[in-house]
Amino acid sequence: MQNLFETEAERWAAVTAKDREADGAFVYSVRTTGVYCRPNCAARPARRENVAFHDSIAAAEAAGFRPCKRCKPDQASLAARNAAAVARACRLIDEAEEIPSLDELAAAAGLSPFHFHRVFKAATGLTPAAYARAQRAERVRRALPESRTVTQAIYDAGFNSGGRFYEASEKVLGMAPRRFRAGGERAAIRFAVGECSLGSILVAATDKGVCAILLGDDPELLVRDLQDRFDRAELIGGDEAFEALVAKVVGLVEQPRLGHDLPLDVRGTAFQQRVWQALAQIPAGETASYAQVAERIGKPGAVRAVAQACAANALAVAIPCHRVVRNDGALSGYRWGVERKRALLEREAAA
16 A cells, blocks of 8 residues: 655645644655744644655754754654553553542643543543543452452452442443352343354344354354353343344444444453444544554554454454554454455445
């Protein structure tokens, strides 16, 4: 795929549009002022005949230009600084025994509490408090199977009160703590297997919502996959009423651009849920790279972990991991097959 902003015409168009996507691709200098700027500098654009383009900051400075004091091209971009601030806050939350206050997190990020709250939510899709709760919930999930008692697991995860945890346990775990500790034993999951234009499709749901949408060629393998995911749950074949839900899911597969209003029972680690929320924000007809998703959740170094979270997604199309591609735009692996991924993207692009 051809790189953007290679020609002077493309670069000038980016400068006049103050295109943030061009930030980092090049800088431009202004002969009359002696400064060089980011493509999206907020300053009034110079006349075209006074502008020259440079592939790097070093090239601009070697040509005798100094950095603009307004857009500060010699420093990290605002987006990069915000991502680093969010990453620091996430590490602080991850490592803390007690949930840090908003003021403490903002101070660590070097931002005001109001601005930090806005930046954190824009980057992760969660408020700092919601992220912290998700992290503690993940600690509980990890501790419950191994702890001697449910109470021990709750306190080890940082909940100061067992009562406070039990109030939120259904949302945190999707079921009662003791049932979760037993591996979901006796949790009822209804399911049905149907056919769609992409092959066989299995839809499963708890009383909270759809917990699995699996695609494949062999219905029997799809059922085995469901059994492996919920090995201690009670799997119940769907009745006629359940078929209506299956029909809605098939409709989503056939026309993914239309979106859905399906109730979802999403289960995963705190990190996976952050990735999946970021995927849900990718508009139909568009794609994002694994690196871009990692940036959006404030974990720019977690590209491989983002890919793993996409692979762990059990809700095909409803959580649109098919919209994530390689940096060069090429289609990479897809849990349900690259050809299905291509078909879904083509449907969204054509709609």
